[in-house]
Amino acid sequence: GEDVEQSLFLSVREGDSSVINCTYTDSSSTYLYWYKQEPGAGLQLLTYIFSNMDMKQDQRLTVLLNKKDKHLSLRIADTQTGDSAIYFCAESKDDYKLSFGAGTTVTVRA
Amino acid sequence: EAGVTQSPTHLIKTRGQQATLRCSPISGHTSVYWYQQALGLGLQFLLWYDEGEERNRGNFPPRFSGRQFPNYSSELNVNALELEDSALYLCASSRPGTGETQYFGPGTRLLVL
Numbered sequence: 001g002e003d004v005e006q007s008l009f010l011s012v013r014e015g016d017s018s019v020i021n022c023t024y025t026d027s028s029s030t031y032l033y034w035y036k037q038e039p040g041a042g043l044q045l046l047t048y049i050f051s052n053m054d055m056k057q058d059q060r061l062t063v064l065l066n067k068k069d070k071h072l073s074l075r076i077a078d079t080q081t082g083d084s085a086i087y088f089c090a091e092s093k094d095d096y097k098l099s100f101g102a103g104t105t106v107t108v109r110a
Numbered sequence: 111e112a113g114v115t116q117s118p119t120h121l122i123k124t125r126g127q128q129a130t131l132r133c134s135p136i137s138g139h140t141s142v143y144w145y146q147q148a149l150g151l152g153l154q155f156l157l158w159y160d161e162g163e164e165r166n167r168g169n170f171p172p173r174f175s176g177r178q179f180p181n182y183s184s185e186l187n188v189n190a191l192e193l194e195d196s197a198l199y200l201c202a203s204s205r206p207g208t209g210e211t212q213y214f215g216p217g218t219r220l221l222v223l
Binding site: 030031033035041042043044045048088092094096097098099100101102103 | 114116141143145152153155158165166168200202208209211212213214215216217
Protein backbone atom coordinates (compact mmCIF):
# COMPACT_ATOMS: atom_id res chain seq x y z
CA GLY A 1 0.00 0.00 0.00
CA GLU A 2 0.88 3.66 -0.18
CA ASP A 3 3.13 5.22 2.45
CA VAL A 4 1.26 8.46 1.89
CA GLU A 5 -2.53 8.33 1.87
CA GLN A 6 -5.02 10.80 0.44
CA SER A 7 -8.71 10.73 -0.31
CA LEU A 8 -9.23 10.24 -4.03
CA PHE A 9 -11.91 12.80 -4.90
CA LEU A 10 -13.15 16.19 -3.77
CA SER A 11 -15.95 18.22 -5.30
CA VAL A 12 -16.25 21.86 -4.32
CA ARG A 13 -18.36 24.81 -5.40
CA GLU A 14 -16.62 27.78 -6.98
CA GLY A 15 -15.84 30.38 -4.34
CA ASP A 16 -15.87 27.91 -1.45
CA SER A 17 -12.77 26.65 0.35
CA SER A 18 -11.27 23.27 -0.51
CA VAL A 19 -9.50 21.15 2.06
CA ILE A 20 -7.37 18.23 0.92
CA ASN A 21 -6.09 15.86 3.58
CA CYS A 22 -3.07 13.59 3.65
CA THR A 23 -1.47 11.22 6.12
CA TYR A 24 2.14 10.14 5.92
CA THR A 25 4.15 7.49 7.69
CA ASP A 26 7.75 8.60 8.04
CA SER A 27 8.17 10.76 11.13
CA SER A 28 11.72 11.56 10.02
CA SER A 29 10.56 13.27 6.81
CA THR A 30 12.04 16.75 6.84
CA TYR A 31 9.87 18.35 4.18
CA LEU A 32 6.31 17.74 3.05
CA TYR A 33 5.08 18.97 -0.30
CA TRP A 34 1.95 19.70 -2.25
CA TYR A 35 2.10 19.39 -6.03
CA LYS A 36 -0.63 20.09 -8.59
CA GLN A 37 -1.08 18.20 -11.84
CA GLU A 38 -3.38 19.48 -14.57
CA PRO A 39 -4.57 17.12 -17.32
CA GLY A 40 -1.73 16.02 -19.59
CA ALA A 41 0.84 18.06 -17.69
CA GLY A 42 3.72 17.51 -15.28
CA LEU A 43 3.77 18.36 -11.59
CA GLN A 44 3.70 21.96 -10.44
CA LEU A 45 5.11 22.66 -6.99
CA LEU A 46 2.45 24.52 -5.00
CA THR A 47 3.99 24.78 -1.59
CA TYR A 48 5.97 22.89 1.01
CA ILE A 49 6.38 22.91 4.75
CA PHE A 50 9.33 22.07 6.92
CA SER A 51 8.59 19.46 9.52
CA ASN A 52 9.26 21.77 12.47
CA MET A 53 6.48 24.14 11.36
CA ASP A 54 2.79 23.63 11.98
CA MET A 55 1.38 26.13 9.52
CA LYS A 56 2.37 27.93 6.36
CA GLN A 57 0.29 30.43 4.39
CA ASP A 58 0.96 31.45 0.82
CA GLN A 59 -1.73 33.65 -0.77
CA ARG A 60 -4.83 31.43 -1.15
CA LEU A 61 -3.02 28.35 0.13
CA THR A 62 -2.73 27.30 3.78
CA VAL A 63 -0.83 24.20 4.82
CA LEU A 64 -1.41 22.70 8.25
CA LEU A 65 0.87 20.05 9.71
CA ASN A 66 0.06 17.89 12.70
CA LYS A 67 3.30 16.05 13.25
CA LYS A 68 1.97 13.99 16.16
CA ASP A 69 -0.77 12.49 13.97
CA LYS A 70 1.35 12.65 10.77
CA HIS A 71 -1.45 14.60 9.14
CA LEU A 72 -1.02 17.26 6.49
CA SER A 73 -3.73 19.36 4.90
CA LEU A 74 -3.95 21.90 2.10
CA ARG A 75 -6.66 24.53 2.18
CA ILE A 76 -7.41 26.51 -0.96
CA ALA A 77 -9.44 29.62 -0.26
CA ASP A 78 -11.94 31.00 -2.81
CA THR A 79 -11.58 27.98 -5.07
CA GLN A 80 -11.66 28.78 -8.79
CA THR A 81 -12.31 26.66 -11.87
CA GLY A 82 -8.58 26.81 -12.62
CA ASP A 83 -7.97 24.92 -9.39
CA SER A 84 -9.53 21.78 -10.88
CA ALA A 85 -6.64 19.32 -10.99
CA ILE A 86 -5.07 16.40 -9.18
CA TYR A 87 -3.25 17.36 -5.99
CA PHE A 88 -0.43 15.21 -4.69
CA CYS A 89 0.93 15.16 -1.19
CA ALA A 90 4.57 14.01 -0.97
CA GLU A 91 7.07 13.38 1.75
CA SER A 92 10.80 13.62 1.30
CA LYS A 93 12.27 10.25 2.26
CA ASP A 94 15.94 9.80 2.99
CA ASP A 95 16.48 13.33 1.69
CA TYR A 96 16.57 12.33 -1.94
CA LYS A 97 13.35 10.79 -3.13
CA LEU A 98 9.77 11.85 -2.92
CA SER A 99 7.11 9.41 -1.84
CA PHE A 100 3.74 10.43 -3.24
CA GLY A 101 0.16 9.80 -2.32
CA ALA A 102 -2.25 8.56 -4.99
CA GLY A 103 -3.50 12.08 -5.60
CA THR A 104 -6.81 13.83 -4.88
CA THR A 105 -8.85 14.84 -7.91
CA VAL A 106 -10.47 18.18 -7.18
CA THR A 107 -13.46 19.16 -9.28
CA VAL A 108 -14.72 22.72 -9.04
CA ARG A 109 -18.37 23.14 -9.99
CA ALA A 110 -20.04 26.43 -10.86
CA GLU B 111 14.45 31.32 -15.94
CA ALA B 112 13.60 28.20 -17.91
CA GLY B 113 12.09 25.28 -16.05
CA VAL B 114 12.89 21.61 -16.43
CA THR B 115 12.46 20.52 -20.04
CA GLN B 116 11.87 17.03 -21.36
CA SER B 117 11.84 15.50 -24.82
CA PRO B 118 10.09 14.07 -26.63
CA THR B 119 6.63 14.92 -25.30
CA HIS B 120 5.23 11.67 -26.69
CA LEU B 121 6.90 8.44 -27.75
CA ILE B 122 5.34 5.36 -29.30
CA LYS B 123 7.31 2.13 -29.36
CA THR B 124 6.59 -1.55 -29.80
CA ARG B 125 7.32 -4.31 -27.33
CA GLY B 126 10.98 -5.29 -27.26
CA GLN B 127 12.27 -1.96 -28.57
CA GLN B 128 14.35 0.56 -26.66
CA ALA B 129 13.25 4.05 -25.62
CA THR B 130 15.44 7.05 -24.81
CA LEU B 131 14.00 9.97 -22.88
CA ARG B 132 15.82 13.23 -22.27
CA CYS B 133 15.75 15.84 -19.52
CA SER B 134 17.40 19.23 -19.07
CA PRO B 135 17.42 20.55 -15.51
CA ILE B 136 16.94 24.09 -14.32
CA SER B 137 20.14 26.10 -14.62
CA GLY B 138 22.21 25.70 -11.47
CA HIS B 139 20.58 22.40 -10.52
CA THR B 140 22.93 19.44 -10.38
CA SER B 141 20.56 16.68 -9.30
CA VAL B 142 18.14 14.98 -11.67
CA TYR B 143 15.44 12.54 -10.60
CA TRP B 144 13.28 10.28 -12.73
CA TYR B 145 9.80 9.13 -11.74
CA GLN B 146 7.29 6.86 -13.45
CA GLN B 147 3.58 7.66 -13.33
CA ALA B 148 1.76 4.60 -14.54
CA LEU B 149 -1.99 4.19 -14.51
CA GLY B 150 -3.06 2.55 -11.30
CA LEU B 151 0.42 2.59 -9.79
CA GLY B 152 0.86 6.26 -8.96
CA LEU B 153 4.17 8.08 -8.95
CA GLN B 154 7.16 5.85 -8.35
CA PHE B 155 10.77 6.93 -7.85
CA LEU B 156 13.04 5.50 -10.55
CA LEU B 157 16.53 7.02 -10.45
CA TRP B 158 18.56 9.83 -8.93
CA TYR B 159 21.63 11.33 -10.59
CA ASP B 160 23.91 13.88 -9.04
CA GLU B 161 27.20 15.23 -10.37
CA GLY B 162 27.23 12.63 -13.13
CA GLU B 163 26.78 9.63 -10.83
CA GLU B 164 23.81 7.38 -10.20
CA ARG B 165 23.14 7.92 -6.48
CA ASN B 166 20.16 5.66 -5.98
CA ARG B 167 17.47 3.76 -7.82
CA GLY B 168 13.99 2.63 -7.03
CA ASN B 169 12.53 -0.84 -7.29
CA PHE B 170 12.82 -1.19 -11.07
CA PRO B 171 14.59 -3.84 -13.17
CA PRO B 172 18.04 -3.18 -14.66
CA ARG B 173 16.57 -2.57 -18.11
CA PHE B 174 15.75 0.89 -16.74
CA SER B 175 19.01 2.80 -16.82
CA GLY B 176 20.30 6.23 -17.54
CA ARG B 177 23.11 8.67 -17.28
CA GLN B 178 23.88 12.26 -16.48
CA PHE B 179 26.07 14.36 -18.72
CA PRO B 180 28.66 16.98 -17.71
CA ASN B 181 26.09 19.73 -18.36
CA TYR B 182 23.77 17.95 -15.85
CA SER B 183 21.22 16.94 -18.47
CA SER B 184 20.11 13.34 -18.26
CA GLU B 185 18.89 10.45 -20.34
CA LEU B 186 16.63 7.63 -19.26
CA ASN B 187 16.91 4.44 -21.29
CA VAL B 188 14.38 1.66 -21.16
CA ASN B 189 15.45 -1.53 -22.91
CA ALA B 190 13.34 -4.50 -23.98
CA LEU B 191 10.13 -2.51 -23.61
CA GLU B 192 7.11 -4.22 -22.11
CA LEU B 193 3.49 -3.17 -22.40
CA GLU B 194 3.42 -2.19 -18.72
CA ASP B 195 6.19 0.36 -19.31
CA SER B 196 3.53 2.59 -20.84
CA ALA B 197 3.44 5.59 -18.52
CA LEU B 198 4.22 9.25 -18.06
CA TYR B 199 7.91 9.63 -17.21
CA LEU B 200 8.64 12.71 -15.16
CA CYS B 201 12.00 14.28 -14.62
CA ALA B 202 12.73 16.61 -11.73
CA SER B 203 15.78 18.64 -10.79
CA SER B 204 17.04 20.23 -7.61
CA ARG B 205 19.88 22.39 -6.35
CA PRO B 206 23.01 20.73 -4.97
CA GLY B 207 22.62 19.08 -1.60
CA THR B 208 20.26 16.56 -0.13
CA GLY B 209 16.73 17.44 0.78
CA GLU B 210 16.42 20.22 -1.77
CA THR B 211 13.03 20.93 -3.38
CA GLN B 212 12.41 19.07 -6.62
CA TYR B 213 10.94 20.88 -9.62
CA PHE B 214 9.30 18.80 -12.31
CA GLY B 215 9.23 18.91 -16.08
CA PRO B 216 6.14 18.32 -18.25
CA GLY B 217 6.93 14.64 -18.74
CA THR B 218 7.32 12.24 -21.65
CA ARG B 219 4.34 10.03 -22.36
CA LEU B 220 5.56 6.62 -23.49
CA LEU B 221 3.16 4.23 -25.15
CA VAL B 222 4.28 0.67 -25.78
CA LEU B 223 2.22 -1.28 -28.30
